[in-house]
Amino acid sequence: MSDPVPVVVGVDGSPSGRDALDWAVAEAATQVRPLWVVHACPPPIDTGPLGPLPSLSPYTGTGDVLHEAARRAALVAPEVEVTTRLVSGGPVPALLGQRACLIVVGGRGRRGVRRALAGSVSVAVSARAQCPVVTVPPLREVVPGPSRAKVVVGVDGLDLSSRAIGFALQAAAQRGVGLTALHAWTPRPPADSGGLADDWAASRAVECRALDGALAGWRERFPTVDITPKLACDDPAHALAVESAGAALVVVGSRGRGCMTGVLFGSVSQVLRHAAHCPIAVARPRAVTAGRARAA
Template sequence: MTDPSRRRVVVGVDGSTESRTALRLAVDEARYRNCLLQIVRSVEMYEENPESEELDSAVAFVRDDLGFTEVSGLVTSGFPAMALLEQAADAELVVVGSRPRSAIASVVLGSVGSAVATHAPCPVIVARTSGERATPGARVVVGVDGSDVSERAVDFAFGEASHRGTGLVAVHCWQVDHPAAARWDAEAFATRRNEHLRWMSESLAGFQDKYPEVQVTTSLLEGRPAVLLTELSRGAGLVVVGSRGRGGLVGMLLGSVSQSLLHHAYCSIAVVRPVVPSS
């Protein structure tokens, strides 16, 4: 029997190709984290019908095809996002599927992935079925901005790179306060840039000590974070961001960067939330 006190990775399935991608990723995460796997299938009006057969098929696929036995299934009635959020309350991680990036990505993402990434108390991975398939050992990319939630995202990203056996690219996007003046004063621009590089090196040092096996590349880019991180997601295995960056409020909706990446990134996205203070 499985130990009910162990932490869980929760994954939502609906019989689609996208949910099968999420299922594979969730098994990998459960192995890495030594967690139980909880497969959730939600239907708006539950009856004893083929919906339970879909769940049984998913559980059998995990056990027989993927060789992971610490798995259970749950059929619930109601909206899928609400069912996953209920299970996320004490989960280590939630994994949901997403359709391939396209010109109408904001539509095809669907309400489930966006709602779960917005409101879950734990990290959420939106597994992308990408038209640009990532190569084996594809890097992990993480956005760094110095906020508390960014620090949690960096820790999460180092852990992902470690268990995947890949390199990590830590990216800080910045914009000069007065672009016109900076172009005229190259020395001041270089000084400011060096300050950012030094800050990045110092902020990553503790994590590099914790994960010495992870090869880290730092990248300081000038421009809009959402645009730059989306471009860096090409060929990546995972992009990790905090739910909100500097200026964000705990409990508010996702920030513009994480929302944009959910809709437009070329690879899977992990959204890490801040620790909510207990009342």
């Protein structure tokens, strides 16, 4: 029997990294999986034939970061097997290079550039990872709201959200909570003001059928999870951000067309990284991740 695939978390010594670590070790305990704690640092600077100077070594202090992370993980869930890994290079390839069932990253760095880099890491990893990626916001900013004690999943009525629904249901089942399946849409304006009522009713009926179709079969696969379908006439990112207040986790799918596309044109997952009040999971369709693996 093969060893279980680990949960992987990136740490950098920042408060955001510690929040990600706390969430990741609790998730590893829930899934009964080992935890790999990854810390990336740039390669040594070659100063000439004598090699890098000790004072310029980028590895100074990295042992402290990993030691503190291992100690903290043991306090949160002592039953979890923890492995620390120091990787030379940038954080994105360091995390993508790990064998993982789930990758967890912090949502923000310490300040200024660190905050921007933390955001870019989560975007790049989410766009390229072959497994779901969870971005953990500062836990002190988590607030109560309409979806307390639930997992929320964004449903777009397409096959793109199928993996997100499955991941969200598994998360809800593990936590013993219900699932809110939210489908948001913006109706087209009617051709004339007299057709407003008819167009609204027809539009809502179409979206309701799309939501029911996306959830077909999932209740039988997860009979212990209370699934609540919810329609919202709203921008999807805004509707999910509102619903995230008090939720344990929000899960969204992604077309996976690359992080630059997401940065330039925006997406639901991009907006939620800044607006949501709870951890955000991005679960891309398997066809996309498989295609990227073959291309690599």
